[in-house]
Amino acid sequence: MMNTPAPGHVLRPAPTKTEWHNSRLGRYLSKIEERTDQHFDTYEDAWRWSTTDLQGFWESICDEFGVIAHTPHSAVLADPTMPGAQWFPGTTLNYAEHILRELSARPDRVMVLSRSQTTGNVEWTGARLIAEIGRIQSGLRRLGIGRGDRVVGYLPNVPEAVAAYLATSAVGAVWSGVPPEMGASAALQRISQLDPSLVISVDGYRWGDKNIGLEADLMEISAALPDSTMVLLPYLDADATIPDNFISYSEFTAEDGPVTTDPVPFGHPLVVLFSSGTTGRPKAIVHCHGGFLLEHYKMLGLHQDFTADDIAFYYTTTGWVVWNLMVSSLLLGTAIVLVDGDPAWPALDGPWSQWAIAAETGATFLGTGAAYLTRWAHSGLRPADQWDLPNLRLIMSSGSALAADASGWIYTAVNNDLLLLSSSGGTDVGTGFIGGCPLVAVYAGEMSCRPLGVDVDALDPHGVPVQGVPGELVVRQPMPSMPVFFWGDEDFARYRASYFDVYPNQWRHGDWLIHTERDTWVITGRSDATLNRGGVRLGTAEFYAVLDSEPDITDSIVLHFEDEAGMGALVLAVELAATSAVEPEQVHHEVRRTLRTRLSPRHAPDHVVIVPSIPRNRTGKRLELPLKRIVKGESISDALDLGVVVSPEHVSETASLIRRALNGAPTGA
The missing domain is CATH 3.40.50.12780 (ANL, N-terminal domain)
Structure with missing residues (x-):
């Protein structure tokens, strides 16, 4: 059993300022302090300087790493307009x-x-x-x-x-x-x-x-x-x-x-x-x-x-x-x-x-x-x-x-x-x-x-x-x-x-x-896949952080199907571990209880569906939006390129099982 640390628990403390010299980043920032009027008490100070003085920062990167320029540049950032920003013209x-x-x-x-x-x-x-x-x-x-x-x-x-x-x-x-x-x-x-x-x-x-x-x-x-x-x-x-x-x-x-x-x-x-x-x-x-x-x-x-x-x-x-x-x-x-x-x-x-x-x-x-x-x-x-x-x-x-x-x-x-x-x-x-x-x-x-x-x-x-x-x-x-x-x-x-x-x-x-208040960052999911449940936004990563630690569940994917009332139907598809001894009829109850207890009642899905595999692309990302489109009736060929899916042979069956759940048919969970 894993000893799970609470989110935000310190796993490795920050070095003291006197220990910065142990890394090239620390030595680089010390050189910037020596060459300019900058003083960095924290890394966040250095980040703020690097984004306030973009031109000075990127020129210092050229110097730090000995970039070989065969012709000189007339400016570092001649035009900051996005898209089409002009960097180092002339070089x-x-x-x-x-x-x-x-x-x-x-x-x-x-x-x-x-x-x-x-x-x-x-x-x-x-x-x-x-x-x-x-x-x-x-x-x-x-x-x-x-x-x-x-x-x-x-x-x-x-x-x-x-x-x-x-x-x-x-x-x-x-x-x-x-x-x-x-x-x-x-x-x-x-x-x-x-x-x-x-x-x-x-x-x-x-x-x-x-x-x-x-x-x-x-x-x-x-x-x-x-x-x-x-x-x-x-x-x-x-x-x-x-x-x-x-x-x-x-x-x-x-x-x-x-x-x-x-x-x-x-x-x-x-x-x-x-x-x-x-x-x-x-x-x-x-x-x-x-x-x-x-x-x-x-x-x-x-x-x-x-x-x-x-x-x-x-x-x-x-x-x-x-x-x-x-x-x-x-x-x-x-x-x-x-x-x-x-x-x-x-x-x-x-x-x-x-x-x-x-x-x-x-x-x-x-x-x-x-x-x-x-x-x-x-x-x-x-x-x-x-x-x-x-x-x-x-x-x-x-x-x-x-x-x-x-x-x-x-x-x-x-x-x-x-x-x-x-x-x-x-x-x-x-x-x-x-x-x-x-x-x-x-x-x-x-x-x-x-x-x-x-x-x-x-x-x-x-x-x-x-x-x-x-x-x-x-x-x-x-x-x-x-x-x-x-x-x-x-x-x-x-x-x-x-x-x-x-x-x-x-x-x-x-x-x-x-x-966060610690100047750290947490990705909660794709913004276009974020769930709006009665006006409350729920990030998909919240679900996965809980479900990924469940020993009976190998993988999962969460989808929300909107309706005019604002609540819609929240569907969770799960792939059970080969070693799982849990009975299929227990899955719905246990998953709902776990999400309600560890997250909130709004996170409890309306349907839990056991599927053969969860569609992911070859870099490991869950394919939430394409799967949702297929469930809603779009053809697989229009919604998804099967050539980039890890287990393409299961996409149709997975979508069909979710569709059956939404229509009120039994799905094995």
């Missing part, structure tokens, strides 16, 4: 050049540690990665690919994907990663928007004990992209036959060549990331060289305290923004761990567990999803007892809110002295809006601080900041890593509709959050 630089600088300084150090269920262990030194980048660049040159051309990697999380991303960005071309677990239809929804010059793919991959071949998907993709050069990397089968309309990766990379970098304007496109696409055509979000460079230096170098002595293990796929953060760890000389495979095979605590890999690789940092941490916490797993993790000093949780019990478990079952960075951000900005840092306390169930340079707040419907009650997450001033545009959205219409349709000149992200 030219290259994102990849800064990583190559670190690799060149460490030619013999292992910088990429790859663990794959398909190919086993592969490790590349700095020199080996540079050589692969050079060979890929030679292939790009032969194809005439350069500044502005698009290159897509339909690739798993393997070293070749890292090399291709860096080679592409070095020549000024634009990279986009699409993981191969997306089938052809979902992949083409993304790839076809870009009209790529080149697509690099694998023949298949292994997931646990299953071989997943991609031959049919690749034929469909290549047929839909007749003007794209297709390169095939044999991965599942080293002797795979190369189709006639493909060239082999070995042929593409046959020639050694020098690694060169093309200095591009600050806002030149670096990478296209795609939104989840759960409710429509995925947004093709374009991020730039300068924005990712500065933001990732700040986030990784200051907030995550990465150094050249670190080994960073992010559990991610190539299509998630976390993958780009992982690659950016190389900016600090930090080695990276790549994993491709099922982390629960053959068991939750088996050799492919994230904890086992962290121990085997000597990782100092683990970046993982809150859903994984919650699952481990409720399973009774104690990593400190099972694996040797002396180097692990940082854990980052992302993807969804991390409840108090799971955050407390980290400090009792893993290490009571590590730094937990519970964060919330997005593909949209390539970083976090809320997170942690070495200079503040860690509280159970709360996110520790606003990152430097991120002017985030919680607003009421009238645009007034609120504290202690839920408000809309907004960013009041521009960030360098905000998208430069959406691909194909020349007039910014979709961009404006996505973020600027509620609060003029302020970015509204769509999350509902609470700013």
Whole structure:
């Protein structure tokens, strides 16, 4: 049984001001104090300075990390208007050049540690990665690919994907990663928007004990992209036959060549990331060289305290923004761990567990999803007892809110002295809006601080900041890593509709959050999924924080169906644990009693429905709104892209069971 700390309980105290020098962030702020008339008694003082003097702050980041500018800038922020803020006009630089600088300084150090269920262990030194980048660049040159051309990697999380991303960005071309677990239809929804010059793919991959071949998907993709050069990397089968309309990766990379970098304007496109696409055509979000460079230096170098002595293990796929953060760890000389495979095979605590890999690789940092941490916490797993993790000093949780019990478990079952960075951000900005840092306390169930340079707040419907009650997450001033545009959205219409349709000149992200009296933050759910029960707003995260700790419930999702009276019907769908001994007829009573007791009578659902699985996307987010639309009668194909759903085969049955409950039919609960 877990000893669950109360929300707001201190899990790790803040360092004293005299201890700030133990982190790069503390040393950086001391330098700012020496150079200016600023004085920071607390981290919040430093955050306030960084958002009051945006230009001075971002210029100091360039100085702190030695940003290589080939031409000078005429201003830091020439135009603060959102969207379309103009950062560092006049300057030219290259994102990849800064990583190559670190690799060149460490030619013999292992910088990429790859663990794959398909190919086993592969490790590349700095020199080996540079050589692969050079060979890929030679292939790009032969194809005439350069500044502005698009290159897509339909690739798993393997070293070749890292090399291709860096080679592409070095020549000024634009990279986009699409993981191969997306089938052809979902992949083409993304790839076809870009009209790529080149697509690099694998023949298949292994997931646990299953071989997943991609031959049919690749034929469909290549047929839909007749003007794209297709390169095939044999991965599942080293002797795979190369189709006639493909060239082999070995042929593409046959020639050694020098690694060169093309200095591009600050806002030149670096990478296209795609939104989840759960409710429509995925947004093709374009991020730039300068924005990712500065933001990732700040986030990784200051907030995550990465150094050249670190080994960073992010559990991610190539299509998630976390993958780009992982690659950016190389900016600090930090080695990276790549994993491709099922982390629960053959068991939750088996050799492919994230904890086992962290121990085997000597990782100092683990970046993982809150859903994984919650699952481990409720399973009774104690990593400190099972694996040797002396180097692990940082854990980052992302993807969804991390409840108090799971955050407390980290400090009792893993290490009571590590730094937990519970964060919330997005593909949209390539970083976090809320997170942690070495200079503040860690509280159970709360996110520790606003990152430097991120002017985030919680607003009421009238645009007034609120504290202690839920408000809309907004960013009041521009960030360098905000998208430069959406691909194909020349007039910014979709961009404006996505973020600027509620609060003029302020970015509204769509999350509902609470700013606490401790200057910490709690995400309570998507604002468009927030439940309005008789005029009282209920955040979905409140339900999940309670239900995730119930041993008989594996997963859950809460939906509210409105009516004219204002109360509507509150439906809770639950997936029972395989080991659960509870009788189905007891579930409704027990869940209602638990929520009424631990939250309030308004939280007690009208219907509790047992379903085969809860729909989530591949980053772990519950798909509340698409499921609600399907229950209300919208077709699955219109409401949801099944290609991004973890268990697509159960969506129809889950929706049908909820619909039956709303119509008064028995559902087994």
